[in-house]
Amino acid sequence: MHQKLELPGIERIRARFLEMLEQRQRALAEHALAAWEGTSLQDINDNLTEARRILHQIAGTAGSLGFDDLGTIARDNEVAIDTHLDGPSGKIASCPTEIIFGLDDFLKSSEALIAEQATLESA
Amino acid sequence: MKILAVDDDPIILELLSHFIEGMTDHTLVTAECAADALQVIKDNARAPFDSFLLDIQMPVTDGIELASQIRSMKQYIEAPILMLTAMSEKSYIDAAFSAGATDYVTKPFEMTELKARLSLVERAVEGLATRTSKIFAAKAVTHHNGKPERAVQLHEPMAIHDVNNLIEFMALENYVQQLSRSDLFGSICFAFNIRDVEHFHGSMSNFEFCSMLSDVGEIISDTLDGCQFLMSYAGGGTFVCITESGWRPDPRLLANDINISLAKTELFDNRGEHINPRICAGKAVRLMWKTNSSVMDALSEAHVSAEEATANYQKVQNDFWNVGRTA
Incomplete structure (x- = not known):
């Protein structure tokens, strides 16, 4: 998993990434829920835009730190939100189920990665 | 080289610092947004930067606008600007080049690629320094014998x-x-x-x-x-x-x-x-x-x-x- 970048001291940045990932996944879940339950177009789209910003940051660094799979899922979700917001459905006050399912998949992968890394650290 | 990196993601800035300071002789200064970057540029007016690494997508002022603002400064009119982009969407990249970018690296980047790009930037900075010295030399000649410049x-x-x-x-x-x-x-x-x-x-x-x-x-x-x-x-x-x-x-x-x-x-x-x-x-x-x-x-x-x-x-x-x- 960590084959791409093995510079000395990179573990410190990986640990910081995972620490931030916990905060980011909480924020992402909140925005996903708010978008799902939102009633106005602006409320839904603002929350999706914020979720997209978080995914964009994760997708931009995960691959450089060896977390390629997580980066790919984040990028896929980012693209899905972009496509929705830029398309005709982005003008309707409704959050597509596929986006919520996609975000759910990302959150599960993220939790699994954090758990896996914690196990590796304690071993 | 003295490089200013601007990105709203602290992990990117840590990665860049770790790589550039650990693996090269360059000096890296970082900023998390365009406003901070402009202040840092002002604070470093006496020891200016040789090149810039700018994230394209940042809140408030994005990297494209920041590149344009940097280019409008007299001392950075030709300084290499390398854009960092998580997008392969061509429209963003085209806009970045139009705003004055010299090159770009797609995120997530690999260190070998970043190193190669920085080497190109370094060569450009060296070329710039050589050209500037030639122009100064030519101007000195002009002043000396009054003939037209040929720089x-x-x-x-x-x-x-x-x-x-x-x-x-x-x-x-x-x-x-x-x-x-x-x-x-x-x-x-x-x-x-x-x-x-x-x-x-x-x-x-x-x-x-x-x-x-x-x-x-x-x-x-x-x-x-x-x-x-x-x-x-x-x-x-x-x-x-x-x-x-x-x-x-x-x-x-x-x-x-x-x-x-x-x-x-x-x-x-x-x-x-x-x-x-x-x-x-x-x-x-x-x-x-x-x-x-x-x-x-x-x-x-x-x-x-x-x-x-x-x-x-x-x-x-x-x-x-x-x-x-x-x-």
Whole structure:
């Protein structure tokens, strides 16, 4: 998993990434829920835009730190939100189920990665 | 090199710091937003930066706008700007080049790629320093014996600023080399060459010659306005243009439009004498099916074709007076 970048001291940045990932996944879940339950177009789209910003940051660094799979899922979700917001459905006050399912998949992968890394650290 | 990196993601800044300070001799200063970056630039006015790494997508002021603001500062008019982008969307990248970017790296980046890009930036910075020292040397000579300056070499590419979509030649080369296969599919390059450029270069001061190139560049850019394109001054009086997919230009018709605009625009040298630069167009070269090296060959082909068009034009002009004459 960590084959791409093995510079000395990179573990410190990986640990910081995972620490931030916990905060980011909480924020992402909140925005996903708010978008799902939102009633106005602006409320839904603002929350999706914020979720997209978080995914964009994760997708931009995960691959450089060896977390390629997580980066790919984040990028896929980012693209899905972009496509929705830029398309005709982005003008309707409704959050597509596929986006919520996609975000759910990302959150599960993220939790699994954090758990896996914690196990590796304690071993 | 002293580099300023700007990204709203602290992990990216940590990665860059870790890599650049750990693996190279460069010094890295970081900022998390455009406003902070502008303050850092101000604070470092006495020891300016050699180059910049800018994230394209940032809240409030994005990297494209920041690149544009940096370019408008006199001391950073030619400093290499490397964009960091998580997107492979061409429109963002095109906008970044138009705003003055020299090159870009796609996130998530690999260290080997970043290292290679930084080496190119370093070479550009060294080239800039050499050129600056040559200009200072030339100016010293000028002051000494009062002869016209010759620091601007006729066949060297030159940066021309404040003309829409006109970027440095190195940036254009980087741009073309990174175009994806699908982007190359519909892209076309062609070039315009200024007739009698040797005469203009030989009889004008640096300032006059650069001003003339800037005026001609502006008229070419205005003529192509409304189409997606990037262009660059490649040296020897030649402007090379790359267009986006979907538009198939006829360079000869464009050349007519450009020459009409040049005729309508009154251009003067420093002595107040009217100058009449005119251009010739080369053939349009398609970029599809080309690999990295042959894409660069296509740029050269367009360049040479425009120079040949000028040579042919001048031959026809000379031969016209020889019609009917015998040896």
